[in-house]
Amino acid sequence: MNQPLAYVNPQAKVATNVVIEPFVSIDKNVVIEEGTWIGSNVTILEGARIGKNCRIFPGAVISAIPQDMKFAGEDTIVKIGNNVTIREFVTINRGTKASYETVIGDNTLLMAYVHVAHDCIIGNNVVMANAAMLSGHIVIDDWAIIGGMVPIHQFCHIGAHSIIQGGALVSKDVPPYTKAGRLPLSYVGVNSIGLRRRGFTPEVITKIQEIYRIIFVKGYNVAQAVEIIEAKVEPTPERDEILSFIANSSRGIMKGYSRQRNKNLFSDTV
Amino acid sequence: MNQPLAYVSPQAKVATNVVIEPFVSIDKNVVIEEGTWIGSNVTILEGARIGKNCRIFPGAVISAIPQDMKYAGEDTIVKIGNNVTVREFVTINKGTKVNYETVVGDNTLLMAYVHVAHDCIIGNNVILANAVTLGGHVVIDDWTILGGMVGVHQFVHIGSNSMIADGCIVRKDVPPYTKSARQPLSYVGINSIGLRRRGFSMEVINQIQEIYRIIYLKGYNVSQALKIIEAEVDALAERDEILSFISNSPLGIMKGYSKLTAK
Numbered sequence: 001m002n003q004p005l006a007y008v009n010p011q012a013k014v015a016t017n018v019v020i021e022p023f024v025s026i027d028k029n030v031v032i033e034e035g036t037w038i039g040s041n042v043t044i045l046e047g048a049r050i051g052k053n054c055r056i057f058p059g060a061v062i063s064a065i066p067q068d069m070k071f072a073g074e075d076t077i078v079k080i081g082n083n084v085t086i087r088e089f090v091t092i093n094r095g096t097k098a099s100y101e102t103v104i105g106d107n108t109l110l111m112a113y114v115h116v117a118h119d120c121i122i123g124n125n126v127v128m129a130n131a132a133m134l135s136g137h138i139v140i141d142d143w144a145i146i147g148g149m150v151p152i153h154q155f156c157h158i159g160a161h162s163i164i165q166g167g168a169l170v171s172k173d174v175p176p177y178t179k180a181g182r183l184p185l186s187y188v189g190v191n192s193i194g195l196r197r198r199g200f201t202p203e204v205i206t207k208i209q210e211i212y213r214i215i216f217v218k219g220y221n222v223a224q225a226v227e228i229i230e231a232k233v234e235p236t237p238e239r240d241e242i243l244s245f246i247a248n249s250s251r252g253i254m255k256g257y258s259r260q261r262n263k264n265l266f267s268d269t270v
Numbered sequence: 271m272n273q274p275l276a277y278v279s280p281q282a283k284v285a286t287n288v289v290i291e292p293f294v295s296i297d298k299n300v301v302i303e304e305g306t307w308i309g310s311n312v313t314i315l316e317g318a319r320i321g322k323n324c325r326i327f328p329g330a331v332i333s334a335i336p337q338d339m340k341y342a343g344e345d346t347i348v349k350i351g352n353n354v355t356v357r358e359f360v361t362i363n364k365g366t367k368v369n370y371e372t373v374v375g376d377n378t379l380l381m382a383y384v385h386v387a388h389d390c391i392i393g394n395n396v397i398l399a400n401a402v403t404l405g406g407h408v409v410i411d412d413w414t415i416l417g418g419m420v421g422v423h424q425f426v427h428i429g430s431n432s433m434i435a436d437g438c439i440v441r442k443d444v445p446p447y448t449k450s451a452r453q454p455l456s457y458v459g460i461n462s463i464g465l466r467r468r469g470f471s472m473e474v475i476n477q478i479q480e481i482y483r484i485i486y487l488k489g490y491n492v493s494q495a496l497k498i499i500e501a502e503v504d505a506l507a508e509r510d511e512i513l514s515f516i517s518n519s520p521l522g523i524m525k526g527y528s529k530l531t532a533k
Contacts, residue, residue, distance in 0.1 A: 005277055021295060021313075022277035022293075022295045023277070023293045023295060023311070039313065039334075040277075040295035040313045041293070041295070041311050041313060041329070057331065057334055058295075058313035058315075058331045058334065059311075059313070059329055059331060059359065087334070087337060087361075088331045088334060088359075088361045089329075089331075089359055089361070109337070109339075111337045112337070112361045112385050113359075113361075113383065113385065113403075130337075130385050130403045131385075131401065131403055148403055148405070148421050149403060149419070149421045149439075166421055166423065166439060167421050167439035183453070
């Protein structure tokens with residue numbers, strides 16, 4: 001904590017064993033809990049609440065004001081859980097009056113150049129690869145993995161255990177347990193490797209696959225598919241999670257992959 | 271080297287004529303050789319080995335730990351050659367236990383926001399344009415140019431003298447001397463301008479073009495094409511480089527562009 005080459009505002013609450021490297025700047029109204037490491041040139045501004053054993057790498061900026069025209073100086077915060085790794089040049093903006101906070105869950109890894117905008121809610125054990133960019137009000141559920149250089153449209157909801165291909169463009173909701181890729185973003189299967197790693201049984205994975213086959217592969221529209229699933233698939237926690245995700249999806253969910261549509265998309269490029 | 275506003279660990283080995291600007295932070299176990307310039311706000315962490323006459327621009331972070339779940343604190347390094355230019359906010363991570371080092375060759379230019387991940391091996395005279403992002407274990411051979419905002423998947427090998435268009439996502443190996451673009455990444459010709467600039471003769475360039483015509487345009491699959499090239503094209507350093515590149519490509523090489531392929 002004793003770092004003559006850093007600026008720590010006397011009103012900041014920094015636990016005694018926090019390591020602060022040179023040229024760090026910590027503003028007032030900041031809380032940093034035990035065991036956290038703050039790399040050089042990090043800037044932590046008003047409203048940051050940082051948990052235990054986090055690592056914040058050089059150049060990151062936490063809790064700058066939102067990049068939102070509506071913002072009028074409200075007193076909002078950024079809440080970061082425990083064991084979170086925040087790599088170089090990540091920017092995490094604080095909330096607006098919409099939800100007053102931006103939240104990052106425990107054990108989450110934000111790789112270099114990631115941007116987390118105002119009012120985003122990121123769950124636990126999430127991985128965001130390099131330069132993934134969130135806009136405002138995005139919700140990412142636990143265990144999701146966002147590939148490198150993926151931009152996500154505001155108000156999107158990314159379901160638990162889903163994985164999004166590097167370089168994809170996300171402008172629709174991505175349901176839980178899925179793999180998403182291609183342009184426009186499409187369902188390309190169930191995230192079976194991720195599920196297996198996290199101890200889901202093959203029976204449960206097959207069940208999930210069946211549900212998504214009805215939604216994306218059989219040619220029904222979403223409302224029809226939901227009806228069929230409700231009628232024919234026996235209730236499991238995963239089934240109910242998928243159905244409630246779809247029912248609560250304000251932007252609508254991504255499409256199934258269609259060879260024909262993709263062909264049309266690239267037919268003009270020679 | 272005398273900079274009261276910077277922090278240099280007493281255990282770092284910094285040559286006397288290295289210029290260090292204000293607010294630089296240099297950790298222990300760092301070596302910086304003669305003639306290098308370190309811009310303001312640069313952070314150089316444990317394990318960096320920086321050569322002669324490099325220029326490191328403001329905000330860059332060299333030798334932070336890998337962004338890899340497997341990494342368990344092994345003692346690994348980043349090796350940067352001579353005359354390397356590292357622009358603003360570039361991040362270069364050190365190696366994991368897979369090969370213990372990340373390497374950047376001589377005369378290479380890494381433009382602003384480039385990310386070089388753990389265990390990458392970048393050759394000499396390479397140019398990575400703005401915001402190029404490499405996954406782990408990527409190998410880039412000499413004289414290659416990657417356009418802006420290109421993303422490269424982990425374990426990809428990119429051949430020498432090749433050139434990749436802006437904004438592409440690279441998931442397959444890119445053979446030497448080629449130009450590639452489009453989505454999914456495809457062969458769109460050989461890098462003839464680059465080759466001419468580097469003094470390749472017209473005959474050699476034509477020979478390379480002939481080889482890639484067999485691989486990508488005549489409708490053969492890769493193993494057929496290799497057999498034909500071995501049988502019909504005269505042995506030549508470039509021919510052998512292409513053949514060995516393709517036979518040592520566990521990921522497989524990028525596709526030809528289907529519209530150009532003979533039906």
